Amino acid sequence: MNTGVRVRISIVGVVVFALFAALFARLWFLQVASRGSYAEVAQANRVRIVPIAPPRGRILDVRGRPLAENRVARAITVDRRLKGARRRAVVNRLAVLLGTPVATIEKRLDDKRVSPYAPVPVATDVPIEVLTYVSEHQEDFPGVRAVPLAVRSYPNGRVAANVVGYVGEIGPDELSERKDEGYALGDTIGRSGAEQAFEEYLHGRPGAERLEVDARGEVVGHLSTVAPRPGQDVQLTIDLDVQRLAEQSLSQGIAAARDAVDDDDDRHFKAPAGAVVVIDPTDGSVRALASNPGFDPNGFVGGIPTDKWRWLNDRDNHYPLIDRATAGLYAPGSTFKLVTAIAGLQSGLITPYTTIDDEGVYRFDRDDPRWSRTNAGGARYGPISLSRALTVSSDVFFYNIGGDLWRWHRRGDPNGDALQAVARDYGFGATTGIGLPGEAEGRIPDAAWKVAFNADNPDPRSKAENSVWYPGDNISLAVGQGDVLVTPLQLARAYAAFAAGGQLRPARLLDRILDPSGEVARTFAPGKPRPVPVPERDTILTGLQGVVSDPKGTAAGAFAGFPLDRVPLAGKTGTAEVQGKQDTSLFVAFGPVGAPRYVVLSVVEEAGFGAQTSAPIVRRVIEGIEKMELSEIAVSAPTAAGN
Amino acid sequence: MATSLTQGPAGRVELSDRRARRLAMPLRHVDLSLVVATLTISGLGLLMLYSATRDRLERAGIDPFYFVKRQGLAVAAGLVVMVLVMVVDYRKLRDFWPVVYGALLVPLVIVISPVGSQVRGTQAWIQLPGGFQFQPSELFKFGMVVGLAGYLHRHRGELDARRVIGALALAGAPIALVMKQPDLGTAMTLGAIFLAVLTVAGVRVRHLVVLGLMAFTGVVLVVQMGMLETYQVDRFTAFLNQGSDTRDVTYNLDQAKTAIGNGGLTGRGLFHGPQTNGAFVPENHTDFIFTAVGEQLGFAGSATLLTLFAVVVWRTWIAARDAPDLFGVLACTGVVAMFAVQVFENIGMTMGIMPVTGIPLPLVSYGGTSVVATFALVGLVVNIQMRRYT
Structure with missing residues (x-):
C-alpha cells in the first residue's frame, strides 16, 4: 500500500x-453538565395537576341551624377523553335520556373551565331512574358516571337572603387576582352578603x-392526591327564629299598609319596600336583618338566567337584591330626636326642666318666614319639657334646639355643631362594622358638607347661595329631615348605644368560625364599646317610654293591650317626608327598659306615620321575642297626630 | 506469534506449505472485536426497542413484543446475510462489482415506480409477501460501497478527471434516485460514502473543490425549486433557530433534548422514560430511539453505546488500513463513512447539534432493511480483514 493512501486513510480517521x-x-x-434544567422540563411535561374543589363551608345561625349548606345532587358526568364517533353516540343517547338538546351537552363537554382531566358534569339533579338506567347500560354509556355533586343550597329559601347572600362563578378578572389564594376556573365565590364577606373562611x-x-x-399513571381542605363553617349572630319573625312581620306590615289609605292624598300606601333590624344592645350582635322585597338565593346556584337577573335589577321591582337594612338610606324623621335631645343637653342649651311653649308654630326670625316651621298636622302641645316633647313628638321643641344651635354655630361657638357631633358620636355617617358588602355610610350634613356638595355647581350665584349653612338646614336636621340620611342598622345601633347606657358597639354579625369537624376555630368577641354621651338618661327614657305607654304617646295606640307592666318598652316613632313620595314610616323600640336585651327597628317606605305601619311591625317582633301571642298587623288611621 | 517456524536453507524463515496455508486460513483472522461489538449493539438495540415501545403498544392493545419480534427477525436475517457475504471471497465481489451494483440499483428504480409504496410522503418501500417490506435505498448502501471500490481499485496514484467523472456517474445516479423518493438521510449517507471513498482513492484537491461547488449548487437548486417538502425545510430552519418560540417546528428537537437531558448520569432506568415512553418524543422507536437510550440508561448507557459504535468504526478503519488491495481499502473506507455519518447525524440531531433528517441509527433504529444492509457491510469488512493474508 502506497503512502499516499495511508495518509489519506489517516485523514478520514481523524x-x-x-x-x-x-x-x-x-x-x-x-x-451531566446541565442535568437539572432538563429534568424540570421533563417533569412539567408529563405531570398534569387536576384541582379538586374544596367543599364550601356552611353558614349557620347563632344556634347552629344552617342558612347555607351543601346539598348532594345526583349528577351525570362524562369523561372528557371520550372522542369522535364514540362521543357522538354517547352524547346522542344521553340527550334522549335526559331530554336535553345535544348542543347543550356538547357545549358543556367543550367547556374550557373544566380541567380536561376531570369528568364534566352534564346534568344535575338527575332522576334516580335515569341514573339506574345509565349504570345498568354501561356498555352504551362509556365514560358516563353517576356521581354525587356538592351543590350550594339555602334551606330557608328567601329567609335571610339579604344577609347570607349568594354565590356565583369566579370571573376572569377575579381569578387573576385570586390565583394565589387557590382559586381555579369555574370555582364558586361569594357574590354578596355573608357569602362574600366571609369568603376567606x-x-x-x-x-x-x-x-x-x-x-x-x-x-398513564396516578402520582399523588392531595385532599382539599374543606371550607370552614361561619356561624352568624343571626337567630333564624327572630329573622323569620322579622321578615314575616315586615311583609305583613307592608301588606297591611297597601290595604290602608293615606290621609294626605287619599290613595293606598305604595309600601314598596322596608327593613327590620333586631340587635342585642348588650354586645352589638345583630339578631335579624330583614329586607323587603327579597329574593331566593337558590336561584343563583349554577348560574342565574339572564331574564331573572334583569328582573332582580329592575327599578320597577324595587331592586330586591339591595339589602335595605344596611344599604337603604332614609331620612330618620323624628327618630332622630334622640340625637337632638342629647345634643341640646350636652351643649348646655337645654336642661330637663327647660320648658318651651309649643303653639304649633316655630319662628326662627319674625321677619324672615323662610325658617318658620309648624308641627305635623298643626298640633299644639302648649308648654312642654324635653321628656314630654319626645313622648308627643313635638317638632317645635326640637326646632328650637336646631335654631338656637345654629345661632351658636354662627357665633363660632363649637357647641353650635353639637347636633352633628352627637350624631357622629352615635355612629351616624359611618359604617357600623358589620362588614357586609355594600353597606352605606349615610350622611350627616353640616356647613363643610354643604360647601363640598355644591363645589361643582357651574352657576356662581347659585353656588354661593347653596353653599351657605342656613338656619333652616339645622332646624330640619333637628327633626331628622333635610339632607340627613341614615341606614336602618345605624339607627338601631344608635338606640342600642343609648339603651346600653352610652356604649356604642360595632354591629356584630360574625359569631365564630367552626372547623369542618365542628371544633371552634375562632371566636369573634364583641367589638370594643365606645362611650357616647348620655346626659339625663332618665329624662330621655321617660319620654321614650311615654311614646308607647302614655295615652298621648305617638305609638300608644299601636301598643294598646301590650303588657308594658311586665315588659316595659321605650320607643320612638318617625315619619319622614320624602319629596314626591308618601311618608316613610319608622319606629324603633328597645326593651325591657330595666335591662334591654333587644332593639327592634322597622322602616317602611311610603307607608304613612311611624305609628301606622312600623310600630305594629315592631310590636309583633317584640311579642315574638318575648314568646307572647302574636298580634295581627292592621294599619289604621292614626288616632293621635303621632309623627 | 507463537507459531513454530522452521529454519530454511538460506537462513530465511520459511513457512511450510501446509503450515502457511493453515496460518493464512481466513477464519483465524476474523476480527472478533468487530463482530462482538456489532452483535452487542444489535442486542442493545432490541432491548431499547422493547423498552421504548412496550407501554405504547400495551396501551394500544397490541402485543408489546410486536416491534421486537420483527426487528429480531431482521437481525437473524442480517446474521445469515453477513455469513453469506463473508463466505464468498471479496475478490469475487470486486471482480463482479458491476453485477452487484446493477442488481441493487434495479429495486431503486422500481421503488419510485407505482410499485413502491408511500409512507408519510416518502416512496421508499417495496411490499413483500407476508406483511414485510424492504427499503431499496438502505440495501443500496452495499451496492454503493462495492460499486465505487470496484470501479476505482485498478487505478494508481491520483485520480484523473475521467475516473472522477465515472465515479460521479456511479454515485450520482442512485443518489438522484434516492432524492426522488425523497429520502434525504440516505442520500446524505450515500454522498458521504462517495466523498470518503473518493478522498482515499486520491482525488485531486481541485476536483474536490469542483465537486463541492456542484454539491452546493445542487442543494441550493433543490431548495429553491421546491423539491423538498416544507417539513424538511422547516426542520432545517428549526435547527438554526433552536430555542425560538415556534413550538410546532422545534417540538421534536425540544422533546428529544429534554428526554436525553432527563436521563442524567445513570438514567431513569429501563422502562422508566416518561419522555420517551409517554411518546413526547415522536419516532422514538426509529429515528429518535437514541432519546430512549439517553433517558433510560443515562450518560453511562449512551456513552457505552457510543463507545461500541466507536469500536466498530475503529476496527473497520484498521481493516481499511491493513487491506491487501485498493478495493479492500476503499470498501472499508466506505463502511467507515457510512457508520460515522449515520451515527453522527442520528445522535447529533437528537442532541441538537445536527439538523433533523430521517436517518436510522445503525442496528438500533427499528427497520429491517437497514439492519440487514448494515450486517452485510460488516460482513464485507470482516471478509476483507480475514483474507488479508491470502
Whole structure:
C-alpha cells in the first residue's frame, strides 16, 4: 500500500475521530453538565395537576341551624377523553335520556373551565331512574358516571337572603387576582352578603390530583392526591327564629299598609319596600336583618338566567337584591330626636326642666318666614319639657334646639355643631362594622358638607347661595329631615348605644368560625364599646317610654293591650317626608327598659306615620321575642297626630 | 506469534506449505472485536426497542413484543446475510462489482415506480409477501460501497478527471434516485460514502473543490425549486433557530433534548422514560430511539453505546488500513463513512447539534432493511480483514 493512501486513510480517521469526540462532548453537556434544567422540563411535561374543589363551608345561625349548606345532587358526568364517533353516540343517547338538546351537552363537554382531566358534569339533579338506567347500560354509556355533586343550597329559601347572600362563578378578572389564594376556573365565590364577606373562611383550600400523562395527554399513571381542605363553617349572630319573625312581620306590615289609605292624598300606601333590624344592645350582635322585597338565593346556584337577573335589577321591582337594612338610606324623621335631645343637653342649651311653649308654630326670625316651621298636622302641645316633647313628638321643641344651635354655630361657638357631633358620636355617617358588602355610610350634613356638595355647581350665584349653612338646614336636621340620611342598622345601633347606657358597639354579625369537624376555630368577641354621651338618661327614657305607654304617646295606640307592666318598652316613632313620595314610616323600640336585651327597628317606605305601619311591625317582633301571642298587623288611621 | 517456524536453507524463515496455508486460513483472522461489538449493539438495540415501545403498544392493545419480534427477525436475517457475504471471497465481489451494483440499483428504480409504496410522503418501500417490506435505498448502501471500490481499485496514484467523472456517474445516479423518493438521510449517507471513498482513492484537491461547488449548487437548486417538502425545510430552519418560540417546528428537537437531558448520569432506568415512553418524543422507536437510550440508561448507557459504535468504526478503519488491495481499502473506507455519518447525524440531531433528517441509527433504529444492509457491510469488512493474508 502506497503512502499516499495511508495518509489519506489517516485523514478520514481523524475526521471520524473528531465527529465521535463531538458526540461525546455534547452528551456530557446535556446529561451531566446541565442535568437539572432538563429534568424540570421533563417533569412539567408529563405531570398534569387536576384541582379538586374544596367543599364550601356552611353558614349557620347563632344556634347552629344552617342558612347555607351543601346539598348532594345526583349528577351525570362524562369523561372528557371520550372522542369522535364514540362521543357522538354517547352524547346522542344521553340527550334522549335526559331530554336535553345535544348542543347543550356538547357545549358543556367543550367547556374550557373544566380541567380536561376531570369528568364534566352534564346534568344535575338527575332522576334516580335515569341514573339506574345509565349504570345498568354501561356498555352504551362509556365514560358516563353517576356521581354525587356538592351543590350550594339555602334551606330557608328567601329567609335571610339579604344577609347570607349568594354565590356565583369566579370571573376572569377575579381569578387573576385570586390565583394565589387557590382559586381555579369555574370555582364558586361569594357574590354578596355573608357569602362574600366571609369568603376567606368559607372557601377552603383546593386539593390536587397529580396525573402522569403522555404526549397526547392520555393519562398513564396516578402520582399523588392531595385532599382539599374543606371550607370552614361561619356561624352568624343571626337567630333564624327572630329573622323569620322579622321578615314575616315586615311583609305583613307592608301588606297591611297597601290595604290602608293615606290621609294626605287619599290613595293606598305604595309600601314598596322596608327593613327590620333586631340587635342585642348588650354586645352589638345583630339578631335579624330583614329586607323587603327579597329574593331566593337558590336561584343563583349554577348560574342565574339572564331574564331573572334583569328582573332582580329592575327599578320597577324595587331592586330586591339591595339589602335595605344596611344599604337603604332614609331620612330618620323624628327618630332622630334622640340625637337632638342629647345634643341640646350636652351643649348646655337645654336642661330637663327647660320648658318651651309649643303653639304649633316655630319662628326662627319674625321677619324672615323662610325658617318658620309648624308641627305635623298643626298640633299644639302648649308648654312642654324635653321628656314630654319626645313622648308627643313635638317638632317645635326640637326646632328650637336646631335654631338656637345654629345661632351658636354662627357665633363660632363649637357647641353650635353639637347636633352633628352627637350624631357622629352615635355612629351616624359611618359604617357600623358589620362588614357586609355594600353597606352605606349615610350622611350627616353640616356647613363643610354643604360647601363640598355644591363645589361643582357651574352657576356662581347659585353656588354661593347653596353653599351657605342656613338656619333652616339645622332646624330640619333637628327633626331628622333635610339632607340627613341614615341606614336602618345605624339607627338601631344608635338606640342600642343609648339603651346600653352610652356604649356604642360595632354591629356584630360574625359569631365564630367552626372547623369542618365542628371544633371552634375562632371566636369573634364583641367589638370594643365606645362611650357616647348620655346626659339625663332618665329624662330621655321617660319620654321614650311615654311614646308607647302614655295615652298621648305617638305609638300608644299601636301598643294598646301590650303588657308594658311586665315588659316595659321605650320607643320612638318617625315619619319622614320624602319629596314626591308618601311618608316613610319608622319606629324603633328597645326593651325591657330595666335591662334591654333587644332593639327592634322597622322602616317602611311610603307607608304613612311611624305609628301606622312600623310600630305594629315592631310590636309583633317584640311579642315574638318575648314568646307572647302574636298580634295581627292592621294599619289604621292614626288616632293621635303621632309623627 | 507463537507459531513454530522452521529454519530454511538460506537462513530465511520459511513457512511450510501446509503450515502457511493453515496460518493464512481466513477464519483465524476474523476480527472478533468487530463482530462482538456489532452483535452487542444489535442486542442493545432490541432491548431499547422493547423498552421504548412496550407501554405504547400495551396501551394500544397490541402485543408489546410486536416491534421486537420483527426487528429480531431482521437481525437473524442480517446474521445469515453477513455469513453469506463473508463466505464468498471479496475478490469475487470486486471482480463482479458491476453485477452487484446493477442488481441493487434495479429495486431503486422500481421503488419510485407505482410499485413502491408511500409512507408519510416518502416512496421508499417495496411490499413483500407476508406483511414485510424492504427499503431499496438502505440495501443500496452495499451496492454503493462495492460499486465505487470496484470501479476505482485498478487505478494508481491520483485520480484523473475521467475516473472522477465515472465515479460521479456511479454515485450520482442512485443518489438522484434516492432524492426522488425523497429520502434525504440516505442520500446524505450515500454522498458521504462517495466523498470518503473518493478522498482515499486520491482525488485531486481541485476536483474536490469542483465537486463541492456542484454539491452546493445542487442543494441550493433543490431548495429553491421546491423539491423538498416544507417539513424538511422547516426542520432545517428549526435547527438554526433552536430555542425560538415556534413550538410546532422545534417540538421534536425540544422533546428529544429534554428526554436525553432527563436521563442524567445513570438514567431513569429501563422502562422508566416518561419522555420517551409517554411518546413526547415522536419516532422514538426509529429515528429518535437514541432519546430512549439517553433517558433510560443515562450518560453511562449512551456513552457505552457510543463507545461500541466507536469500536466498530475503529476496527473497520484498521481493516481499511491493513487491506491487501485498493478495493479492500476503499470498501472499508466506505463502511467507515457510512457508520460515522449515520451515527453522527442520528445522535447529533437528537442532541441538537445536527439538523433533523430521517436517518436510522445503525442496528438500533427499528427497520429491517437497514439492519440487514448494515450486517452485510460488516460482513464485507470482516471478509476483507480475514483474507488479508491470502
